[in-house]
Amino acid sequence: MGTEKVPSSIVHFAELDKLLNLCRANSLWPMTFGLACCAIEMMCTGGSRFDISRFGAEVFRPSPRQSDVMIVAGTITRKMEPGVKTLYDQMPEPKWVIAMGNCAISGGPFKFKGNYNVVEGADQFLPVDVYIPGCPPRPEALLEGIMTLEEKITGKRRWPRRQPGQVTG
């Protein structure tokens, strides 16, 4: 994490790139795209208590052509798979994918022997940048996921990472 190169232009302007990445990382526009239960927690993250706009990611765009990050919030089924792929293809570069919830990570609770309709993980056909486990993940977890994505884009973490059990101030 943090060391991976973000695909960008062929010609590099080191300092400008850094600045651009900083801008991108702090105004990620997610796509309004809820598949299932996890989408409700995504709404909660945008709602009044968790307030995703503190991190500059509140501009949920209904159109893929205006968004930077796709939050795959829910189960992908065989019937939906081509749709998700099309949506991803329609997003302009640079773009990132967050797999939110166990379903998007691995099929989650729907992975069983007789599975005939659920795709076992978004990473089977999309390049996933951040995985957020949980069923559904708490809104805090989604915020942490967005911060992790920022870290991946800029190479450094803006907000201090807290250890489990550490009391907040």
Next chain:
Amino acid sequence: MTVPIQCRPDEVFVLNLGPQHPATHGVLRVKLTMDGEYIVKAEPVLGYIHRMHEKMAEAGSFAQFMPNTARMDYLHALAYNHGYVLAVERAAGIEVPERAEYIRVITVELNRLSSHLLWWAAFLLDLGGFTPLLYAFDDRERILDLLERITGSRLTYCYFRFGGVYNDIDDEFIAGTRDFIKRLRSRLPRMYHDLVTHNIILIKRLKDIGFITPEQCRKYGATGPVARGSGINYDVRKNEPYSVYPEFDFDVPVYTECDSMARYMVRMDEIEQSLRIIEQALDKLPDGPVKAKKVPKILKPAAGDYYAAVEAARGAFGCRLVCDGGKSAYRLKLRSPTFSNLSLFGEVAEGMLLADALAFMGSLDLVIPEIDR
């Protein structure tokens, strides 16, 4: 509102609404044949989130299926918990202690509140108002806090057990719930009704839109607020009482206007009724165990089939459980209310303006994973 369609057949065009569309609340797709702004034909296409619940019920044991019930209608997960445990308890002949029944009612009704609040927020978002969402989520988060305290999760509860509930409620929960009731009561008339319900824009957008006759409701099997908005006085809690609902004094709001506004009003009134039920249940809460003793770990109900129905936030949810004497269900059919409610859409939306159709769709309160199961 129906407008006679007089266009030439070669002037109509096909429009895809969804599967990724903010107003379809998930991944519903509607194939629309349009004449300008008017809908000639609307055909919902389902299955984008079909998650094999019925197959999974056959693969695992009865207890293993419990978490699935919460993932069908995740907004009113506890009602689905309830419907499923009722069916299995009926099949296996398990008695539930009284305190557990009361806790079930309290939590189901709290969950119904959170479901209606979310519907309210999302519905108004469809209509173009963003601010109500912030108010509704403020209240909703408080319900989630309360439920999280006792169930352990915020959304996909797996709280009920065969013969009771997972754990007891404590004084803090009771005090918190009472506080919440007071808070919502004070906010309902001022914030919800004064700001939104009496708003002329809302009224203009909902009045006389999406007219569903009672006969249509019956022919398509619509239940819940959709049927009650069309003057059908049907609520499983009253008509076919289960659990301890007969103990409580509450009304079933019925409106006869048959339009989207009526459905809106039914849900808003139900919020008040749910508050009443919770209040009475807290007052009457008996002491005792919250789980039946001697419920076997592995259930093997006798062969036969059983039906149980509950009133979920969207209508009558039913479980048809077919057992063959084994330790998993031979077949579990889940009757989801929105499946039937949505099947109306095609017929009613004909001749509507597209923007009105979206208001109408919002008033049906769709949860797609529950339709597709």
Next chain:
Amino acid sequence: MSIVEETRKALLQLFPEQAAAEAEAEAAADAEAAAGAEADTDATAEDTASTEEAGEAAGGEETAAEPAAPAKEEEPAEEGPRENGVLVTDHAARGTHLDVLCDPEQVVEAAGIMDEAGFFLEAITGVDWIKEDRMEVIYDYNQTGPDPCRVVVRTFIPRANPEIPTISEIHPGANWHERETHDFFGIKFQGHPYLEPLLLPEDADFHPLLKDFTP
């Protein structure tokens, strides 16, 4: 008369034999009662007269229908195959009030009777009884009146050639339910206007809820 009794009576139109048998039993019961109370000749004459209208009057009197019900209840619990007919079931134990077993051809007629009685269709369930080499189709009906009355209509069709007439003309809501059942079990609903996959992908050619299905 309670709604359960009324509906039962209406459904007996499907089964003239059961209706006739019940009418006979009732006549016998009446005759007994008549023997007991010979004094009131007028009333008994009327009673016997009414029961002679076989089929129609069956189950008309609650006193006659009540003792008959528990006796029939034991039938499905036993191993022997159940005969076509209407059963009164215990709602507390089963969740339904009336249980109808009929021939596949009769489901449309049954749907018509239910429609006339003001019922709506709740769900259609398929069950794959692979060991018996047949499939079951269960129709759940319900009504919105003040008293509960749930009716289940069930029928069996051969597994090799699962075909059954559609009821979507009578209950338009059945359209989707039948499509769903076709998805899951491959049951063909003859006369259905649009029997395409509903929940499965458009090109799906498998029926996942069959017991011998492997993905």
